[in-house]
Amino acid sequence: MATRGALFYYSGTGNTELAMRYVAGKISQSAVDLIDLRTAMGFDLSSYDLAGFATFVDHGGPPRLFIDFIGSLKGCRGKPAFILITxxxxxxxxxxxxERMVFKAGMTPIAGHQLITPENFVPLRVKGFTHDDRPNEKEIARFKAFASDLNDILITISLKGDLKPRPIRIGILNSLIPQKDRRKSKKKMGPLMVDKALCIGCGNCETVCPYGAIRMGGAPSFDDSRCYGCWACYNHCPTMAIYTEKIRGEGHYREPTERLRRALSY
Ligand SMILES: Cc1cc2nc3c(=O)[nH]c(=O)nc-3n(C[C@H](O)[C@H](O)[C@H](O)COP(=O)(O)O)c2cc1C
Known part of the structure; x- marks a missing residue:
């Protein structure tokens, strides 16, 4: 039976997109549309047979934008769904x-995986916690096995109509770690500022801000009440003109490392 899948990803700096592209390339059972969820609020899944959701971890939980996105979906009841996080x-x-959000929206979780990648959270990169050497060989192998198993599950569902929830396991240690307080971290970050001597007015920051917190008028102005502290504007500013009180001109992560690209090529 020919099926159609909608695979959504939210990626600030490319790690998650790369991982989801790999998975999309391994799904043989469905024709898949790969969709940046920033462009797909309120998406109607009625004409699809499968959903896939990929996001990065943001303060120990899903990013605000991802939560809003799942809540906005239409026509998703009864669809199988897989989840991938970096x-x-x-x-x-x-x-x-x-997994709980997917259930609540009426979908059936069939598989999930968490892939360690380089860190893109600027305050940690500045402190040297970059994880630029991850994932290691074992982690890459586990990720690839997940993609292959997912394909097998989809074939089973398609051939036998065997759609049942398949529990996703995260290990005892992970289950004990509480979600971090995003507001506290945002407060620590302090207000965003721009060095007007460096700013070239390209508008990159406005384009990459997922929360509509930046307006260009020559240089960017920041609406602190809309900012969730995702550092996308800081990471993507080509001249490093954006800074905070404590961090300036260091710790940028613009795109996946060459190592990650090679690991996730197919
Ligand atoms: C605002 C923010 C918060 C983050 N919080 C966490 C976290 O709590 N735990 C974690 O392991 N990684 C955290 N990270 C790291 C990212 O999840 C990780 O680097 C991810 O691969 C980035 O994916 P992307 O390139 O698709 O944006 C955070 C990154 C950002 C930007």
Whole structure:
């Protein structure tokens, strides 16, 4: 039976997109559409037979934007769904949280995986916690096995109509780690500022801000009440003109490392 899958990803700096592209390439049973969820609020899944959701971990949980996105979906009742998260070292309960959200939206979780990747959270990169050497060989092999198993599950569902929830496991240690307080971290980050001598007015920051917190008028102005502290503007500013009180001109992560690209090529 020919099926159609909608695979959504939310990726600030490319790690998650890369991982989801790999999985999409391994799904043989469905024709898949790979969709940046920032462009797909309120998406109607009625004409699809499968959903896939990928996001990065943000303060020990799913990012605000991802939560809003799942809540906005239409026509998703009864569809099988898989979940993929990328993280920089501490995934916590994120995978289970998303599994619950998927259930609540009426979908059936069939598989989930958490892949460690380089850290893109600037305050940690500045302190040297970059994880640029991850995932290691074992972690890459586990991720690839997940993609292959997922394909097998989809074939079973398609051939036998065997659609049942398949529990996603995260290990005892992860299940004990609480979600971090995003507001506290945002407060620590302090207000964003721009060095007007460096700013070239390219508008990159406005484009990459997922929360509509930046307006260009020559240089960017920041609406602190809309900012969730995701560091996308800081990471993607080509001239490093954006800074905070404590961090300036260091710790940028613009795109997946060459190592990660090679590991996730197919
Ligand atoms: C605002 C923010 C918060 C983060 N919080 C966590 C976290 O709590 N635990 C973790 O392991 N990684 C955390 N990370 C790291 C990212 O999840 C990780 O680097 C991910 O692969 C980035 O994916 P992307 O390149 O698709 O944006 C955070 C990153 C950002 C930007």
């Amino acid at each position: 993280y920089g070292g501490m995934p916590g309960r994120t995978l289970k949280t998303i």
